[in-house]
Amino acid sequence: MGTKKDKKILVTGALGQIGSELVPALEARYGAERVVASDIRIPPAGAYQGAFEQVDCTQPLAIQDVVRRHDIGAIYHMAALLSAVAEERPQIAWSVNLGGLYNVLEVARQNSASVFCPSSIGAFGPSTPRDRTPQTTIQRPTTMYGVTKVASELLCDYYAERFELDARGLRLPGLISYAAPPGGGTTDYAVEIFYQAVRYSHYTCFLAADTRLDMMYMPDAIDGIIQLMQAEPTRLKHRNAFNVTAMNFTPDELAGEIRKSVADFVIDYDVDPVRQAIAESWPRAIDDSAARAEWDWQPRYDLATMTADMLAKLGEKLKSPTRTT
Ligand code: AKB
Numbered sequence: 001m002g003t004k005k006d007k008k009i010l011v012t013g014a015l016g017q018i019g020s021e022l023v024p025a026l027e028a029r030y031g032a033e034r035v036v037a038s039d040i041r042i043p044p045a046g047a048y049q050g051a052f053e054q055v056d057c058t059q060p061l062a063i064q065d066v067v068r069r070h071d072i073g074a075i076y077h078m079a080a081l082l083s084a085v086a087e088e089r090p091q092i093a094w095s096v097n098l099g100g101l102y103n104v105l106e107v108a109r110q111n112s113a114s115v116f117c118p119s120s121i122g123a124f125g126p127s128t129p130r131d132r133t134p135q136t137t138i139q140r141p142t143t144m145y146g147v148t149k150v151a152s153e154l155l156c157d158y159y160a161e162r163f164e165l166d167a168r169g170l171r172l173p174g175l176i177s178y179a180a181p182p183g184g185g186t187t188d189y190a191v192e193i194f195y196q197a198v199r200y201s202h203y204t205c206f207l208a209a210d211t212r213l214d215m216m217y218m219p220d221a222i223d224g225i226i227q228l229m230q231a232e233p234t235r236l237k238h239r240n241a242f243n244v245t246a247m248n249f250t251p252d253e254l255a256g257e258i259r260k261s262v263a264d265f266v267i268d269y270d271v272d273p274v275r276q277a278i279a280e281s282w283p284r285a286i287d288d289s290a291a292r293a294e295w296d297w298q299p300r301y302d303l304a305t306m307t308a309d310m311l312a313k314l315g316e317k318l319k320s321p322t323r324t325t
Contacts, residue, residue: 007073007113008034010066012057012104015039018118018221019078020180023048025222026076036070040079057100063107074229076116077104083122083145084275085184090144097148098155105159105167114166116229117156119241121173121214122186123149126281133283135243135290142281153241160239168228169240171286173214173248175221176306178313186278190215193254193267194310198318201264206272209252212284216246217301217309224297231295242291246299247306248284257307 009026013019014037026035032049040056053066057079066072079100086093101117108115124133125141139150149171156167174187182188189205196203216224224244233239249257255267291297301309 008036008070009074009076010036010038010070010072011076011078012038012055012063012100013077013079014052015041015043015180016078017175017177017180017182018218018225019076021177021218021222022076022078022225023050025226029226036066036072038066057103058095060103060106063103064110067107067111067113072111072113074114074116075104075108076225076229077101078118080118080148081145082182082185082188083120083143083278084186084188086145086148087143087274087278093144093148097145098151101152101155105155105165108167109159109163109165114168114229115156115159116225117152117167117169117240118225119149119153119169119171120145121171121282121286122146122278123153123171123241124281124283124286128283130282130284133243133286135238135287143278145278146281156240166233167240168231168236170221170224170228170242170244170291172221173216173245173286175216175218176310177218178310178317179218186275186282187213187215189251190254193251193258194314195318197258197262197265198311198314201262202266202268203255204268204270205251206270206275207251207279208271208276209267209269210250211276211279212248212250213279213282214245214248214284214286215306216244216299217306220246220299220301224291224299227297228291228295235294237294238290242294242297243286243288244291244297244299245286245288246301247303249303253303254307257303258311261308261311 038053038055081093159165
């Protein structure tokens with residue numbers, strides 16, 4: 001199994017959009033004493049019930065030290081730059097996204113740990129079929145983010161084949177959440193729109209009105225990650241880089257759904273050519289039948305239920321004067 005009994009779990013990038021919700025979910029499932037959160041940034045005092053370690057994943061000895069000291073049996077490696085930031089800083093993206101993963105896999109190999117590594121719809125490119133994008137298909141991305149994600153998928157497969165390392169992963173779509181901001185992705189509009197709808201009933205979108213992309217609500221992503229790491233290995237034909245999705249929509253359709261609750265909500269558009277070009281190089285709707293067949297992937301939230309929950313949760317959160325993101 002991906003998460004070994006009695007050993008501890010290390011989460012890298014714990015302060016990021018996924019890590020912020022993954023750590024509490026793992027603590028709830030396995031106990032806070034078995035989860036070690038880590039990030040290159042330092043969290044506010046008292047942020048974690050369990051241990052926290054400051055780790056820069058480009059430094060292999062720092063990862064090795066934490067893994068040995070805490071007797072880590074599984075690493076959920078979430079530290080990475082997202083697509084738009086990676087396009088601004090391609091050299092750093094290569095070092096963090098691919099160099100960091102290489103370091104994690106090497107330390108995992110030396111310590112018999114398993115690894116979860118998220119890939120993305122960004123691992124596809126303009127020559128990939130854009131609708132019902134198959135599990136196995138053309139992957140020729142044109143962004144540095146995509147290059148690092150394809151290489152990550154291949155590196156995880158290599159370590160699994162060559163060293164029998166239990167490396168598993170998902171190709172995640174845009175993730176929508178209220179706990180922590182995404183910070184530098186092409187799909188970030190689908191989070192920003194909710195904050196602006198609750199605060200001002202108005203949002204200026206950086207993607208064009210008809211840009212269709214796959215999306216998922218964070219509770220489904222967290223469940224999917226944990227479920228894949230728990231899955232019976234003999235059932236997994238792919239193991240790494242499973243296509244997963246929960247819904248797909250355009251900014252215009254999302255605005256229409258928000259308007260059902262925020263009647264005066266207005267969306268307008270100021271398209272960012274860089275992020276628009278990235279979005280247009282990605283699929284509109286991926287086929288996740290391999291994940292459904294091999295480990296029973298089944299998302300709970302669709303556009304309507306995700307929108308209702310986001311608006312309710314953000315309405316509560318933004319009432320509090322101390323929490324503004
Ligand atoms: C991004 O937009 O960069 C991410 C992703 C789809 O991988 N949310």
